Amino acid sequence: MTTAKDWDAxxxxxxxxxxxxxxxxxxxxxxxxxxxxxxxxxxxxxVHALLIYDPELTELLVEPIENPPLRFFxxxxxxxxxxxxxxxIIVALSTxxxxxxxxxxxxxxxxxxxxxxxxxxRGEHPHTEIHATDxxxxxxxxVIDATTPHRVEIVHDDRVxxxxxxxxxxxxxxxxxxxxxxxxYTLRVYEGRRLVDAHLFRITQ
Amino acid sequence: xxxxxxxxxxxxxxLVKRLERRCGDDAxxxxxxxxxxxxxxxxxxxxxxxxxxxxxWITANNIANRWNERARRFDPLDEKTDVRSNVPSAEGExxxxxxxxxxxxxxxxxxxxxxxxxxxxxHGDSYDEIAADLGTTNQAVRTRVSRACATLAxxxxxxxxxxxxxxxxxxxxQ
Numbered sequence: 001m002t003t004a005k006d007w008d009a010x011x012x013x014x015x016x017x018x019x020x021x022x023x024x025x026x027x028x029x030x031x032x033x034x035x036x037x038x039x040x041x042x043x044x045x046x047v048h049a050l051l052i053y054d055p056e057l058t059e060l061l062v063e064p065i066e067n068p069p070l071r072f073f074x075x076x077x078x079x080x081x082x083x084x085x086x087x088x089i090i091v092a093l094s095t096x097x098x099x100x101x102x103x104x105x106x107x108x109x110x111x112x113x114x115x116x117x118x119x120x121x122r123g124e125h126p127h128t129e130i131h132a133t134d135x136x137x138x139x140x141x142x143v144i145d146a147t148t149p150h151r152v153e154i155v156h157d158d159r160v161x162x163x164x165x166x167x168x169x170x171x172x173x174x175x176x177x178x179x180x181x182x183x184x185y186t187l188r189v190y191e192g193r194r195l196v197d198a199h200l201f202r203i204t205q
Numbered sequence: 206x207x208x209x210x211x212x213x214x215x216x217x218x219x220l221v222k223r224l225e226r227r228c229g230d231d232a233x234x235x236x237x238x239x240x241x242x243x244x245x246x247x248x249x250x251x252x253x254x255x256x257x258x259x260x261x262w263i264t265a266n267n268i269a270n271r272w273n274e275r276a277r278r279f280d281p282l283d284e285k286t287d288v289r290s291n292v293p294s295a296e297g298e299x300x301x302x303x304x305x306x307x308x309x310x311x312x313x314x315x316x317x318x319x320x321x322x323x324x325x326x327x328h329g330d331s332y333d334e335i336a337a338d339l340g341t342t343n344q345a346v347r348t349r350v351s352r353a354c355a356t357l358a359x360x361x362x363x364x365x366x367x368x369x370x371x372x373x374x375x376x377x378x379q
Contacts, residue, residue: 002304004367009301010308011327011370017309018320025267028250028260035259045317052321055328056227056266060259061338 015053026050031060111135111177116187116199117142128201132182139173139201141189151190156183212247213240216261223262228269235272239265304361311360319349326350326370 019025026034026047033039034047051057111133130137143150146169154162154173161180164171180203189197217236224232243250243260250256312320318339325335332343332350339346354371358364364371 002362002365004365006301006304007308007364007368007371008327010305011312011323013305014309014312015324015327025263025270028256028263031259031263032256049317049321052324054266055324056269057263058325058328058330060262 019050019053022046022050022053024050025054025057031057035060109135110138110174112137113140114138114201115140115142116197116201118144118189118197127184128199130180130201130203132177132180132203132205134177136177137175137180139175139187140170141167141173141187141199142170143167143189145169145191148191150196153186153188153190154180155186155188156180161185208247209240209244212244212257216240216258219258220261220265224265224269228272231269231272235265235268238268242268307361308357311357315353315356316349319353322346322349323353323370329369 023046030039030043030047031051034044034051037044039047048061051061112130114128114130114137116128116139141152143152148168149165150167151163151165152167152171152173153160154175162173164173182203182205184200184202187199187201188195217240220236220239221232224235228235239261242264243257246260247257250260312323315323318341321339322335325338332346336343336346350370354364357371
């Protein structure tokens with residue numbers, strides 16, 4: 001009495017024996033030649049049979065004959081786009097940075113240079129007018145006492161736009177063009193919490 | 206990425222996945238060996254589209270066959286295995302050999318197309334797939350398989366239930 005296993009095993013054994021009889025696994029060259037129709041009928045029959053009798057190779061009979069695209073490029077098209085965009089931004093920023101550094105290392109013209117001398121008087125001084133251009137301005141604040149730390153602020157509408165502590169002696173503030181819009185500003189000098197000077201200036205168009 | 210990396214990248218997933226079915230944990234090693242072997246000849250095959258995979262798969266298949274053969278030869282027996290139950294008796298061995306010989310004799314009498322159809326059925330391919338690959342019709346394949354199984358039944362006795370390739374069931378019939 002035979003079992004299903006015996007029948008399967010008999011057919012498998014026959015296929016293995018047949019493969020050996022036909023000369024073992026086909027070479028890649030034989031398979032490619034078969035697929036291109038370049039084998040003699042007898043050789044084609046032999047290679048075809050070898051591909052059928054080895055189930056692992058049967059796919060080579062029917063698989064489309066073309067190399068798959070490089071998975072890296074195929075699957076990551078979106079990532080490539082993003083990476084390219086990021087690289088472009090980095091290049092642009094780096095170029096700007098280099099340009100800025102070069103510019104910073106060069107002497108440059110300023111639009112205006114104003115010196116605010118201490119008045120040692122309470123209250124605000126008369127307006128100083130500064131014409132706004134596309135160049136920076138330099139505000140020099142004379143602080144006579146070089147031993148006591150002072151604080152300097154630029155204030156607009158009761159809002160502190162810029163401030164610097166621990167100032168001892170005279171300082172020059174390099175204000176980039178466009179930082180101060182047209183309007184009235186106060187440059188205040190404090191000694192501790194005590195307001196020791198206040199200079200009014202107006203930026204005009 | 207150099208050319209070898211590109212070559213591996215292009216085929217690795219597919220190759221390893223297919224090898225895993227047969228070789229489990231050895232799949233990566235076998236794939237690596239196949240990549241190295243085919244790489245040496247890549248210049249001569251590069252101009253043929255799709256040839257890379259044909260070379261790779263046949264090479265990997267040969268390596269896998271050798272690995273499996275070696276593993277069968279050298280693997281120590283599992284302690285839990287009852288050795289006696291795995292070793293066929295001399296009489297059983299003789300009966301198997303005799304059955305296989307009769308089976309092979311019957312097979313050798315079938316036309317090539319019929320033999321191929323039977324093997325494809327054994328590996329679970331549908332009548333439509335077999336017909337397409339052998340350049341014939343579904344009905345022609347069924348007829349050939351049917352006749353072959355009748356002959357086998359005549360010579361060896363009716364196949365027991367559970368031999369799907371010996372029954373005229375196709376994908377649409379099951």
